[in-house]
Amino acid sequence: MKKILRIVLYVIMGAFCLLILFVAGTLMHVRSKASKAVKQSYQYLTPEAPFRTADDGFQYRDLNKNGKLDIYEDSRRSPDERTEDLLSQMTLEEKTGCMFITMIGMGKDGNLMEKPTLSDPFSFALPPTSEMVLARRMNHFNIYTSMDPRLMAIWYNRLQKLAERTRLGIPVTIASDPRNAYTRNFLAGAPAGSFSQWCEPIGLAAIGDTFLTWKHADIARQEYLAVGIRVALHPMADLATEPRWPRINGTFGEDAALASRMVYAYVKGFQGDSIGPWSVACMTKHFSGGGPQKEGLDPHFQFTKGQVYPGNNFRYHLIPFEAAFKAGTAEIMPYYGIPVGQTTEDVGMGFNKDIITGLLRNTYHFNGIVCTDWGLLTDSKAFGMTILPARAHGMIDKTVEERMLKVIEAGVDQFGGEAIPEVLAKLVKDGKISEARIDSSVRRLLRMKFQLGLFDQPFVDVEKASEIVGNKEFRKWVELSQRRAITLLKNDTAEGGYILPLKGKLKIYIRNINPAVASRYAEVVDDPKRADIAVIRLDAPYEPRKGFLEQMFHHGDLDFKGKQKEEILRLLNKVPTIVDIYLDRPAVIPEIAADAVALLADFGANDEAVMDVVFGKSRPEGNLPFELPSSMDAVRNQKEDVPYDSEKPLFPFGFGLRYR
Secondary structure, eight states: HHHHHHHHHHHHHHHHHHHHHHHHHHHHHHHHHHHHHHHHGGGGGGOOOOOOEETSSOOOOOTSSHHHHHGOOOSSSOHHHHHHHHHHOOOOHHHHHHTTTEOOOOOOGBBBSOBBTTTTTGHHHHHHHHHHIIISSOOOOEEEOOOOOOHHHHHHHHHHHHHHHHOOOOOOOEEEEOOOOOOOOOOOOOOOOTTTOOOHHHHHHHTTTHHHHHHHHHHHHHHHHTEEEEEOOOBBOOOOOTTTTTTGGOOOSHHHHHHHHHHHHHHHHHHHHSSSSSSSSEEEETTTTTOBBOOOOOOSTOOOOOOTTTTTTOOOGGGGHHHHHHHTOOOEOOOOBBBBBHHHOOOOOOOHIIIIIIIIIISSSSOSSBBBBTTSSSSETTTTTTEEEOOOOOOSSSSSHHHHHHHHTTOOOOOTOOOOOOHHHHHHHHHSSOHHHHHHHHHHHHHHHTTTTTTOOOOHHHHHHHHHOOOHHHHHHHHHHHHHHOEEEEEOOETTTOOOOOSSSSSEEEESSSSHTTTTTTEEEEEEOOEEEEEEEOOOOOOOOOOOTGGGGGOHHHHHBHHHHHHHHHHHHSSSSEEEESSSOBOOOOOHHHHEEEEEEEEEEEEHHHHHHTSSSOOOOOOOOOBOOSSHHHHHHSOSSSSSSSSSSOOTTTOOOOOO
């Protein structure tokens, strides 16, 4: 027996050693390949852009280093004049490079990400920064990392210095997914880190205060500007009419009128009344509305079943986008999904000419930038393995070139999550796409850079970044939003009034709450039998999918099941219990609602915010931005494209109690 165990141990140790050798070898190979790419890219470096003085005394940055003032270098000229001059000087490769935006990494201590590192797994899926900027001529990127604001500013300035040393000195535009909320899904939002962490957008909808929504956007704008982020890959103007959809927390709910008010205020807060150096341009998404996914299955994945309209309610989902157009949104992102039966062919929105050219361009006369969602053309890979197949719905069996042609023909300007400008250049050289068609998109992209002031002042103040991002004044608004969004759904009567807010010296039992926080409000006990009352926090239930990325999205049924449900109900029947539930999407909780003495919903809140409301230091002001269905049968029987239509909801849309 000992001999067998020894052999098994040797086999395990041998396998472990082989794994280490494989990882080390792969890392060395990838890093060596990156070093070679960086070295080759540096052949495209030109000198830094010097400051010069024109004959009339005007000072300018000589971006193309030709010793004279070009129109595109002259800030006194209009964005249109400057755009046309620069466009006339660009090579085909420089034009196609402009039409791609993808993720970019950030090295340690604010250095450029030139080699992959184990500390940042994303780096293995990205080319070196210098390769993308110098060799591929790209100048639009999406930053996911949340580092110290000062280091982010240092990195950003270094990146702009690298861009300055390209042939024409075209500055980089940095974009970001939402990074000011509680989302735990890194495919839909960036971690807040040092940035102010508000309630989710769905929480802003629960509050319903357009000024607070504008304030949220205005504060986020200031934080973005401090570190060089100039495009917000948000807001989501989608309507949450399908309660199982995993992206509801990023929306403003299921009511088109409410969402429209929020979207309008949001865009105004980021952009102002016009686009300028003070603005962060909004890329409103996901046209023409990504909410009505069949059974809530998100089109990030191949198991999607398309966007469906059993209630013939396609038009309803356009209403919040009309508010975005009225607010002047600079950019639009279509979603991955297929609008089943709504257009002349069943292909995803980014490939769909009826959606992009017919509806967006011709009907709504939108002349801003249209950028695809991430990864319509190629699979996302790391270590040579596919981690997420291309979201080429309706075009799965087509080649990358065929998909690219389809996107261009649809009327899109920019490819999100892609870094293959050489493929587009070849299509032009082969006569499959005209250069005039490329010019029409590049013109929009360059004009936005000029409007944002990037050609004249691309750098940020490193020292001010830390002073601005997440400062005390901003955090006051953050804390206010978390508390105001909390929605009171049930408050049983008690001797002398209602259960909430709690008063007096109490012994409380807690779950999923930091004891150090709870002890500031009451005596915390570890046995519910010794408690006067229990306070527990729950997350809305979901059914985990197989796969690491798939688990980031909360799909499936909305009710608690099995042992998890039994354990919750057991506590509720053992001691009077106040339940707070985080609703990143609706939940089906009739038994919990019946047995809890008080029920609260939050939309992204820290423990202090919840306890402040429980003990009356703050008052709940939220109203449900979506209904809470009474059963899963009611969920299955409702129509994906119709708002608040489940039978006999447990709590209807707009429901919210107040303290008396």
